[in-house]
Amino acid sequence: MKIFGPFQRRGPVLPAILISSFSLASFSGCGSGRSDEESQMTSYSSGERNGDTAELFSVPQDQMAHVQVAPVEKSRLPRVLHLTGTVAYNAFKTTPVFSAVGGPVQELRAEPGQTVRQGQTLLTVRSPDYSAARSAYMKAVSTAQLSEKSFQRAADLYAHHAIAEKDLQQAESDHAAAQADLQSSQDALRALGLRDLDAMAKNPGKTTSEIPVLAPAGGQIVERLVGPGQLLQAGATQCFTISDMSTVWVLVNVYQNDLGFVHVGDAVELITDAYPTTFHGKISYIAAALDPATRTLQARIVTSNPGDKLKKDMYVTATVQAGAVKDALTVPDAAVLRDSENEPFVYVLSGTNQFARRQVKIGDSTNGRTLIESGLKEGERVAGDGSLFLQFKNSLQH
Numbered sequence: 001m002k003i004f005g006p007f008q009r010r011g012p013v014l015p016a017i018l019i020s021s022f023s024l025a026s027f028s029g030c031g032s033g034r035s036d037e038e039s040q041m042t043s044y045s046s047g048e049r050n051g052d053t054a055e056l057f058s059v060p061q062d063q064m065a066h067v068q069v070a071p072v073e074k075s076r077l078p079r080v081l082h083l084t085g086t087v088a089y090n091a092f093k094t095t096p097v098f099s100a101v102g103g104p105v106q107e108l109r110a111e112p113g114q115t116v117r118q119g120q121t122l123l124t125v126r127s128p129d130y131s132a133a134r135s136a137y138m139k140a141v142s143t144a145q146l147s148e149k150s151f152q153r154a155a156d157l158y159a160h161h162a163i164a165e166k167d168l169q170q171a172e173s174d175h176a177a178a179q180a181d182l183q184s185s186q187d188a189l190r191a192l193g194l195r196d197l198d199a200m201a202k203n204p205g206k207t208t209s210e211i212p213v214l215a216p217a218g219g220q221i222v223e224r225l226v227g228p229g230q231l232l233q234a235g236a237t238q239c240f241t242i243s244d245m246s247t248v249w250v251l252v253n254v255y256q257n258d259l260g261f262v263h264v265g266d267a268v269e270l271i272t273d274a275y276p277t278t279f280h281g282k283i284s285y286i287a288a289a290l291d292p293a294t295r296t297l298q299a300r301i302v303t304s305n306p307g308d309k310l311k312k313d314m315y316v317t318a319t320v321q322a323g324a325v326k327d328a329l330t331v332p333d334a335a336v337l338r339d340s341e342n343e344p345f346v347y348v349l350s351g352t353n354q355f356a357r358r359q360v361k362i363g364d365s366t367n368g369r370t371l372i373e374s375g376l377k378e379g380e381r382v383a384g385d386g387s388l389f390l391q392f393k394n395s396l397q398h
Contacts, residue, residue, distance in 0.1 A: 056354045059390065067386035069349050070332050072376045077328040078366050079261060081320040083299070085252030087310045090302070093244035095217045100192045102234040103127035105226055106210050110240065114221050119195075121212040122221075122240055125232060130192060130211040137185035137197070140178070147171075147178035219244040222312070245308045250281065252318050253296035261322035262286065268301050269319045272310070279303050279310065283320075329376060330369040332384040336362060337391060346376070347383040347390045355383060355390055 059067065106124040110116055154171035157163045186197055193214045194200070223241035226232065232239070250270060254262050264286060270279040281303030290297050301318060303310070310316075335346050344362050347355040363371030376382070383390050 056350055056356050059353050059355065061353055063389075064353055066389045068384045069381050070335060070384040072329055072331055072372065072378055072380045072382060074327045074378055075330050075369065077325045077330055077364075077369065077371055079322045079325050080364055080366055081254075081258055081261060081322050082364075083252040083254060083318040083320060085250050085301070085316050085318060087312055087314040087316060088249040088251050089222065089241075089243045089245075089312060090247050090249050093219065093247065094222075095219070095242045096238050097122060097213065097216060097240040097242060098235055098238055099125055099213050099232045100234060101125055101127040101129045101211055102232055103129070105228055105230050105232065108224075108226075108228060110215075110221055110224075112221050112224050116215045116218060116221060116242065118215055118218045120215045122215055123213050123226070124210045125213060126209050127211050128209070129234060131209040133185070133188045133192065134200070134209075137182075137189055137200070140182040140185040144175075144178040144182040147175040151175040213239060215240075215242060217242055217244075220308070245305055247302060248305045248310050248312075250301040250303060250310075250316050250318060252299050252301060252316075253291075253294060254286075254299050255296055256290065258322070259297060262299060262320060266320055266322075268303075270301070270303055270316050271319070272314055272316050274314065275309055277309065279305075325363075325371065328363075329372040329378060331372055331376070331382050333365050333368055333370050335382045335384045336360070336370050337388070348376070349381040349383065 103125045106126045108123045110120070110122040116122065151171045151174070154163060154168045158165065158168040189197055189200075192211060194211070219242040221240050222243045222245070224239070225241070226237065226239045230237075250268075262283065264283050266283045268281050268283060270281060272279075281301045283299050284302045285300040287298045331346065336344050337346070338344055343359060345357050345359050348358050350356055358375055360375030361373040363373050365371070
């Protein structure tokens with residue numbers, strides 16, 4: 001057997017090492033080339049916004065007909081504020097309904113969406129409080145009638161010198177006390193919403209322990225908060241909410257930088273996704289303090305509500321015409337494009353057929369013109385119609 005020394009190697013080992021080294025070098029070279037290629041492929045998308053903004057690109061003269069160039073002009077631009085808000089009930093025409101007596105609900109006679117008139121029965125309650133008040137009234141009526149007769153008889157006897165004066169005075173005092181008790185019992189029943197007390201006194205056998213809860217105002221029932229058999233607490237349990245839906249409130253949020261352009265009495269146009277109809281109203285109130293969470297101020301708009309279309313908590317957009325911006329720099333709406341980061345930019349003409357992309361800060365758009373807050377100067381010329389064509393040409397040259 002042949003033994004190899006420490007510095008001796010087998011014959012095939014060296015070629016294998018050379019082959020491995022060559023393969024590794026080849027692999028490294030391929031990897032480096034691929035990385036450069038990938039870098040070049042992604043450089044445009046990653047640097048599109050910054051590099052493309054400063055560089056000029058040319059459009060052949062025969063293709064300039066596809067581009068309409070418009071100057072940056074100063075003009076008087078209407079200031080329009082778009083405020084978001086929600087619909088609310090008109091609190092001045094909204095009334096909660098409470099039961100003046102305690103007891104279980106016997107019968108419901110009104111449902112949400114129903115229009116009721118003032119004094120209409122909404123539900124009935126079987127109430128021991130009402131039974132006690134009715135009994136006290138019937139006793140007071142009987143006592144008052146008896147005291148009236150006793151007083152008349154005593155007056156007649158005194159006139160004929162049949163009784164002493166003190167007896168007449170006693171009868172008169174009893175009569176006055178009975179009238180006071182009758183008045184007190186009548187007031188107690190009227191406080192419960194009862195009005196026709198004479199009919200109760202004439203037909204005592206037809207009265208029951210059920211008492212109606214009457215509508216304190218006319219309007220539409222927008223909430224029902226009790227059910228059959230539910231136990232009511234006198235003066236504490238709300239049964240219904242009634243609102244006059246012919247007018248509603250729209251509560252909008254005004255940002256701090258727009259406060260100087262919003263005033264009480266300003267006319268407002270309201271739109272909602274639910275209807276194509278435009279509603280009209282006026283700002284009736286502006287809050288005294290900002291909401292610390294949103295840093296906005298709440299404004300209240302009163303608007304008519306034909307057909308009861310506007311519902312509570314419906315989202316609404318309010319448009320306020322807030323004067324005009326003097327000497328506003330504007331460009332056509334078509335001139336403003338947006339990049340992959342949704343940032344606005346325009347193509348500015350440089351020379352006869354060269355354009356450069358420039359980032360701008362824009363404001364509102366009105367009547368086909370967009371307000372330019374920064375990034376352009378008066379007299380510069382930008383691509384209007386055809387700016388999308390320029391964006392395509394720009395991408396081909398990169």
